[in-house]
Amino acid sequence: MYGKPDARKRLTALITGASSGLGESMAKNLSRRGHDLILVSENLPELNRVKGEIEALRAGPVTVLAMDLFKQDSAERIFEFCRRRNMPVDILINCAGIFLNIDRELNNIKCVESIINLHVMSLAKLCFLFGGVMMGRKQGYILNVSSIAAEFCDPASLTYGPTKRFILALSEALHCEWKNHNITVTCLTPGGIRTNFFRANDVLLPPVIKYSLIEPDACAEIGINAMFRGKLRITPGIFGKLQSLFLRIVSRPSTYDCIKKSYFSMMSRR
Numbered sequence: 001m002y003g004k005p006d007a008r009k010r011l012t013a014l015i016t017g018a019s020s021g022l023g024e025s026m027a028k029n030l031s032r033r034g035h036d037l038i039l040v041s042e043n044l045p046e047l048n049r050v051k052g053e054i055e056a057l058r059a060g061p062v063t064v065l066a067m068d069l070f071k072q073d074s075a076e077r078i079f080e081f082c083r084r085r086n087m088p089v090d091i092l093i094n095c096a097g098i099f100l101n102i103d104r105e106l107n108n109i110k111c112v113e114s115i116i117n118l119h120v121m122s123l124a125k126l127c128f129l130f131g132g133v134m135m136g137r138k139q140g141y142i143l144n145v146s147s148i149a150a151e152f153c154d155p156a157s158l159t160y161g162p163t164k165r166f167i168l169a170l171s172e173a174l175h176c177e178w179k180n181h182n183i184t185v186t187c188l189t190p191g192g193i194r195t196n197f198f199r200a201n202d203v204l205l206p207p208v209i210k211y212s213l214i215e216p217d218a219c220a221e222i223g224i225n226a227m228f229r230g231k232l233r234i235t236p237g238i239f240g241k242l243q244s245l246f247l248r249i250v251s252r253p254s255t256y257d258c259i260k261k262s263y264f265s266m267m268s269r270r
């Protein structure tokens with residue numbers, strides 16, 4: 001086993017989902033730590049806003065790339081973009097994500113394909129494409145953003161939790177396999193974060209989460225520290241850990257019908 005990659009060196013980080021919320025906080029955090037950035041999402045104006053705010057602080061170079069990660073070949077296109085520009089990626093942060101309500105899952109099969117492409121296909125391909133190069137260079141960091149939803153049955157969505165569970169399982173496998181290549185793979189499993197995620201995806205927040213959200217900057221700091229320390233997995237904050245414990249106890253296959261009833265009763269009273 002080689003020593004850990006030197007996080008004090010100026011590294012290049014590629015962050016998906018960097019146009020808002022947690023991904024934006026991750027980008028600003030890494031820029032403050034002196035690293036160069038490649039920011040990816042499908043929203044070019046918002047990526048340029050984040051780039052402008054980072055560059056106003058006289059930080060290092062920020063490159064933006066608009067890419068729709070629902071598309072099957074997006075990972076290859078991102079990889080090719082970096083290869084052509086000779087930008088080796090030392091840190092890969094897979095943060096882009098959406099939530100899909102059960103109504104849409106049942107009525108629009110294209111949405112199911114999209115969330116699987118985003119959370120599973122594109123994320124896995126980015127890990128393997130950039131991880132392969134990191135292996136050759138014998139250094140690298142990967143941080144994959146999952147969720148506490150990876151661990152329980154959520155009647156609000158039949159794809160969000162399962163796809164986030166894939167991210168957790170893949171991260172665990174890569175962590176074990178690639179540590180001997182000096183690549184650290186970390187999985188971030190946050191509880192509720194105060195971002196636009198819920199409004200953008202029409203998610204109802206149960207009170208247990210609504211009143212104990214973590215700020216995106218705090219979540220980014222904890223996640224990035226865990227990544228640089230080579231941790232396998234981190235759920236930031238005491239409230240995140242409590243949410244995870246509570247939901248794992250309360251929301252189980254045996255209680256599914258009851259949880260579903262109370263969720264949709266809360267939905268109807270919104």
Ligand SMILES: NC(=O)c1ccc[n+]([C@@H]2O[C@H](COP(=O)([O-])OP(=O)(O)OC[C@H]3O[C@@H](n4cnc5c(N)ncnc54)[C@H](OP(=O)(O)O)[C@@H]3O)[C@@H](O)[C@H]2O)c1
Binds near residue numbers: 021147
């Ligand atoms: N908020 C929470 O409570 C919470 C809890 C646990 C885990 N998470 C996870 O944290 C991550 C970040 O979420 P957030 O809270 O920061 O929400 P957010 O503000 O809505 O950010 C989501 C990001 O994903 C990007 N994205 C979505 N679809 C995309 C696509 N097809 N192609 C490229 N980029 C796409 C969005 O970019 P565009 O603007 O281009 O769409 C945006 O930058 C997600 O993976 C989410 O599952 C969130």
